[in-house]
Amino acid sequence: MAKILVSDPIASEGIQILQRAGFDVDVRTGLPKDELLSIIGQYDALAVRSETKVTAEVLDAATNLKIIGRAGVGVDNIDVERATQRGVLVVNSPEGNTIAAAELTVSLLLAMSRNIAPANASM
Structure with a gap:
């Protein structure tokens, strides 16, 4: 074994x-x-x-x-x-993080399109 x-x-x-x-x-x-x-x-x-x-x-x-x-x-x-x-x-395992990287990219695009970071900073 x-x-x-x-x-x-x-x-x-x-x-x-x-x-x-x-x-x-x-x-x-x-x-x-x-x-x-x-x-x-x-x-x-x-x-x-x-x-x-x-x-x-x-x-x-x-x-x-x-x-x-x-x-x-x-x-x-x-x-x-x-x-x-x-x-x-x-x-x-070069493709091990592919899904996580794609999810992060989409979430950052959504955050950017909704101005989440500037809104958070103004509070």
Whole structure:
């Protein structure tokens, strides 16, 4: 059974989906770098957001790692070049915020068309 380390906070529903699929999931958020380095070798997959920095040093210690999943748009906190050299797949979720961004845009357009900010400031 594949072991997944979740090192940044993600929704509990996502963790439950992985567990129901038969994965052994360890949620250990806020790990100091030295602790991450000492445990990463026992995991097949790593799930991160923005907080965890997946450096070349981390990747070199991740002897069993096969995939890094970034719950978010960018991969700027992951050394993709080093991951590629080590044969570790890096994936992200570039469309994860599409609906929220569209909703915000529409609400800001409505607020602007109704002069909500100036009306609020005048009170």
